[in-house]
Amino acid sequence: MMSQNNYTVGVQPRCYALVPAAGIGSRSGAEGPKQYVALAGRPMIAHTLSALARVPALAATLVVLAPDDDLFEAALPEFKGDTCWVARFGGASRAETVANGLAELLARGAQPHDWVLVHDAARCLLRPAWVERLISACESDEVGGLLAQPLADTLKASNQGRVAATISRAEKWAAQTPQMFRLGLLMPALAHAGESITDEASAVEALGHSPLLVECSIENFKVTWPEDFALAERLLQSRLA
Ligand SMILES: Nc1ccn([C@@H]2O[C@H](COP(=O)(O)OP(=O)(O)OP(=O)(O)O)[C@@H](O)[C@H]2O)c(=O)n1
Numbered sequence: 001m002m003s004q005n006n007y008t009v010g011v012q013p014r015c016y017a018l019v020p021a022a023g024i025g026s027r028s029g030a031e032g033p034k035q036y037v038a039l040a041g042r043p044m045i046a047h048t049l050s051a052l053a054r055v056p057a058l059a060a061t062l063v064v065l066a067p068d069d070d071l072f073e074a075a076l077p078e079f080k081g082d083t084c085w086v087a088r089f090g091g092a093s094r095a096e097t098v099a100n101g102l103a104e105l106l107a108r109g110a111q112p113h114d115w116v117l118v119h120d121a122a123r124c125l126l127r128p129a130w131v132e133r134l135i136s137a138c139e140s141d142e143v144g145g146l147l148a149q150p151l152a153d154t155l156k157a158s159n160q161g162r163v164a165a166t167i168s169r170a171e172k173w174a175a176q177t178p179q180m181f182r183l184g185l186l187m188p189a190l191a192h193a194g195e196s197i198t199d200e201a202s203a204v205e206a207l208g209h210s211p212l213l214v215e216c217s218i219e220n221f222k223v224t225w226p227e228d229f230a231l232a233e234r235l236l237q238s239r240l241a
């Protein structure tokens, strides 16, 4: 028997985390891939994976690395076991890395009705409670959703470094991750959207759906620019203290 949205009724879906970690961090100014930069004594990605490991609802976490990544196992010897999966199928874009990761989840036994929580390796300030909030909000939703934050600043469009227009910030949110969708929805959504999209939600939106916005904290920022490392370091140190 199938439900309204074509997922089998009566089968409890599992939740998987998928962490795209195949980027090079070109905006970060770091010498190597930014996910291996040490923050509070550990590589950035170790903080990310350790937060996900503390979410009991996750059946497993798949990390998708670049094919030539030779740093991961040495940097994270503790990431092993039945629920910690590594694949070297990273692509040229984040969207391609995620699409390859979804295929790997399917190959490892995930089902179309299972949920996938895609989370950037570079959002290393993640807290397990935020992931649990997202899961609670989305698990009974038809579409799925994402962590996000309503915009606080006034928004400007630019043209050659000068303001071209002021854009209303009403009803505008900054998208974060994790972004949580059913495997059976996200795979065709990404195939349809192509590589220009920058998050999973936009692929799902392009199919005509409206993902749920689940409010999160500014602390869940993505380490992107050189100055972000010092901020992440301070926040991680303050949590240790
Ligand atoms: N081809 C790519 C590009 C990005 N990512 C991952 O997607 C996440 C978010 O991307 P971003 O912050 O842009 O990371 P980079 O692509 O590494 O950085 P930049 O855009 O500055 O080069 C990161 O965890 C990154 O490793 C990926 O898995 N595969």
Ligand SMILES: C[C@](O)(CO)[C@H](O)COP(=O)(O)O
Pocket (backbone or CB within 6 Å): 094, 120, 174, 175, 176, 177, 198, 199, 200, 222
């Ligand atoms: C997915 C994301 O983190 C949501 O804000 C963001 O879109 C990633 O974009 P990037 O171009 O890979 O930095």
